[in-house]
Structure formats: C-alpha cells, structure tokens
Amino acid sequence: MALLEVKGVSRRFDDFTAVNHVDFSVTTGEFFTLLGPSGCGKTTLLRMIAGFDQPDSGSILLDGIDLKDTPPEKRPIHTVFQSYALFPHMTVEQNIAFPLRMARQPEEEIRKKIRETLDLVALRDRAKRYPHELSGGQKQRVALARGLVNRPRLLLLDEPLGALDAKLREQMQIELIALQRDIGVTFVFVTHAQEEALALSHRIAVMNHGRIEQLDEPDRIYGSPKNRFVADFIGNVNMHDATVEALDDTLTLALGKLGPIKAPRHKNQEVQIGMSGAFIIRPEQVSIRAADEPSPDPNQFVGTVNDFLYTGDVTTYIVDLPDGERLEALLPNSAPGRAKFFELGDPVRVSWKAEAGAFLDT
C-alpha cells in the first residue's frame, strides 16, 4: 500500500498556478525525487505535504488518512530545509535532541538515540559544537540527523545538497543513499540537478510549470523521455524536427533536408504517416569517425567538426550537418594520451543504429 498519496493537488497564488493537478504516490522505503527547473512548484508541493500550506483542491493522504486537518507539528513527516535551519543557540546535540524532546521521550532514550544518530552521521566529536562552528557538510549532516532521529514516516528534503561544492555534494549523495537504505525511512527529495536525481532515486517525477511531465524510474526517464521537455531537461540530447514518412515495425523519418532515417517504434506509441514531431538521440548513442571510414549503421551523415568540448573522461564533438543543423557526438577518451581525435573543420561521419533515438510527437 502506498505510504503517501498526492491526489489531484493544485495550488494557486492569485491567478498564478504554482502546482497544477499533481498526482503521485510513494511507497514505504522508497527514495522518490521531484525534479524540475526553478519555479516549477517543487517547494510549494513539499510545503503542502509538510503541512505549512494547504492545497486549493485535491488531497494528501498518509497511510490512507487525509492530512487536511493535521497541523505540521502533528504530522509524522520531517523536513530537511535547503538552508539547514539549524537552531543557532543549540549545540549539535541539542539540535538533534529537539524532536525527541518535543515528543516527550524519556531522557535516557534521548541520550541513547542521540549517540546512535551521531555515530550514523559521523559527528560524535562535534556533539558539543554550535552550528556556526561547523563546515557546510557537517551542518548538512546535522540537519539530516535531526530530521531522522525519531524515525519519521516520511522525510522531505528540499534541495539539501544545493549549498555544497561539487566534491562534497558527490560525497553527500553517496552518504545519503547509504543512510536511506540502512534506516529504511521513506524519502521525498527535491532537486533541480538532474544527475543527482538520476543517481539517487528509485523513481523520479519530472515537473514543469506545476505539472508532472513524466514519472518513471531513472533509466526510463533518461532512456525513454515522454516528451521534448523531459528529453531536453535530463542530460544532453540532440533534437531535430522530423516527419513520419513510413511505418512498420520501425519508423522512417524525414529529417528536414537531410535524408530519411530509421528510428525505433515504441509500443503504445500512436503514430501516423505525415505526423510531425521531433527526433531525439543522446550524444553517446552517436558514433563519430573520419569521413572516409565506412560505418555499418543505417543512419549516417557526413559533416564537419564545428567545435569540441574536452571534459576529461570524454570529448563532445559538435558537428555541422549538411542542412546547417548541429549534432553532438560523444567520444570516450579511453586511449591514453589521445585527448583529441579530430580537429576543427575535419570532415567526419556521424552514425547511429536503427534502434537508437526516438520520435516524440509532443
């Protein structure tokens, strides 16, 4: 049974709809992520789940019970705020003890739980410190510990890693996964960083303009985006206007002035001849080789290298196609000492398999 159910929830501010008819449910033990660009309504949604705001329509249920009349302090739901919101006049220990004291747990129990939780987040030696004496990562861990210490049914995390630098962020991501797995608390995690969402989540709801655009597992979100927004928002993607020319088991698409290509036809996908939309393909699915080398792939074009981006592990080539459009192709730098395979202006052959890429009509 679902732990949390969000049913048709909408929230309007004056005539602006911040959350628009959102439906989803989260099961116990799940790491669920709300992913979307800034201003798409993630925080608004989270505040309604925590109880700081009420939906204009729809309902939020926990264990099948409507939360409408339960104030935030009575909900077994805790939040880790983006700014951590640690109490500056309390030590680490006192901060972590706060929810236990509010729940009137016996002092002995409190001491035991604090010790366990401090060990869990490796902050035992910082117990007597005040928040201003801690580093960003340590504050983050205290906020997490405080949210988890009395085992809420649900932990809401609003961009908890947003304020950390890249290295620390990566480290905290790993800690977060381990922590969530070890203690089994259900997480609803908010972020606008797509790599983070892909790395951490069991399921992701991609939001835009207050709506959920797609709700799926990370590999489906990345591998089979439902529409252009999701394809574009998650990772890098090549997108090209396309029209359906023929269809059988596969699709034949006309890519503007370029010749026709073969694309996979997904089951349940409603397509007709003449339908226009977009063909999308990820850069890592595009092979690149010298123009005079033949390729076995059915889809191939010759173009010139317009630019490239060396990022250490891979180099991304930006190739000008004959119709003036651009295509990104990714080449791993696995051969030692060879950072560059092609130079600017080199003629290259880009190609991909018939089952790569997808046709999107929305």
Added chain:
Amino acid sequence: MAITYIESRIRGERLSKTLVTTPPFLFLLLFFLIPSLIMVVASFRYPGEFGGLASFFPVPGEEETGLTLENYGYFFGDFIYAQIFLKSFGVAALTTLICLVMAYPVALLIARSPKKSRDLMVLLCVLPFASNFLVRVYAWMIILGPFDLLFSRFAVIIGMVYVHLPFMILPLYTNLEKHDPVLLDAAQDLGANAWHRFWKITFPMSLPGIFSGAALVFIPVLGMFAIPEILGGKDDWLVGNMIKESFLGTRDWPFGAMLSMILTLCVLAIAGFMTVLTRRGTRHA
C-alpha cells in the same frame, strides 16, 4: 620599491586612523574622564562653608581641609542611605521587568509585520520623544490626578515605565527582526507547538536583545530624579533625588559626590554581571 609603497600605505592608514580617532578621544578625556576624576576626589573632601568644597591645602584656623573618609563614613554609618539605594534598585528592577513584559509583544508584532509597515511602527514608538520629557511627565499628573493616584510609588513606576518603554522596544525589535523565520518552520516541523516555538526558539535567541534593553532601562531609572520629584511623594525619593538634593539643596558637594561614586560602582558591577550573562547566553551568535 614595492615595499616602500606598501609601507607608505600602512603609514598613511595609521595616520588617518589617528586623525579620525583623536577628536572623540580628546572629547571623552576632557568631558568625561577628567570630570569623573574630579568627582572621585571631591567625594574624599570636606564641604565648603557655603557649598562647594573646602580648601584642599591647610588653611590656618580651619580644621576641615585636605582629604577625608568622612563622607563614606556617613553613608555606611546610617542604614537609611543604603535603604534608599535598595529602594532605587527595586524600582529600577520593577520598571525593567514591566517594560520587558510590555515591550516584548510590541517588538514581536513589529518584527513579524510586513517589511513596509515596520518602519512606520518603529517611528510611532519613538514619536513621544518629539515632545519635551518634562511635558510628558506633567501630562501624567493631569491623567493620574483625578484618580487620586498621584504622589505615590505607583505613579513613579508608571512614569518610569512610560518614559523608558521605547528603550526596551527598540533593542528587542532589532534582535527579533534578525531571526530567520525558517527556524520557526523547522521547529514546528519537528513537533513544536506555538508555546514551545516561543520558549525554545524565539525567547532564547532574543536574550541579547533583552539584556541590552534591560541595561538601557535599568541604568537611567537608577539615576532618575525628575520623575520621583514630580509624580512621587516625599518618601518616594530615590538615589537620584538624594544626589540632586546634596548638590542643589543642602549644598554638600562631597556627600553628593560620594553618593554618585557609590551609584557608579553599583552600576558598573551590574553591567559587568550582565556582560558575563550575555556572553554566556550568546556564545553561539
């Protein structure tokens, strides 16, 4: 070359620092430190025959010249003086407490109002300062007169609270306004009801504001003589009245100087104590 440039920069900075800090330093030296020293010395001298001070140097036929501990002897010899001190401390403490209780909700209200209306509300709090202090105190005579409450300890406390309330509101507001509202959300989220949110978060975080407000009320009330004189009865005299009377009434300057020395020492002791308390309460800030 570079070093001489840096050196000259440092020297220039030092020079400008000296230029900026010298005038206020001289002012304080001239008008605060020297008069204070004069008072210290005066409290150890004999009174002059018609006010002022007796000669410091021996004068033939005069016995009471030079320095003496006599004034302090008077103070510690008669319990009545200590009693007036204790009464003054009591009045000051009560005034501070009433001001705190009255100012806290006001400060909280202003701090939690929309930003736009806050300045206006602060302005309203300090608006009474636009009229003369004595006029405002006399106004209380007119208000309290018909109720037969005038010339009493009660009237003195009312006057004291009325005059000093803004000095409590302002530092409290300044402190409360800085509290991050997300902390209250966090507390509520973690299970704290309104009562706990106030006593566990807002109140302890406002302690520095409480301490500075208390100092700004307590210390001036201790030395206040106008309000007890206008609104109080004969036995509502406070230290301030005694000091004023010594200088202007009985014209026993050394005695007045001694009283104000003792008052200053008491205030310093309290201020020191409060500083320690504040430090302890705000190690985190």
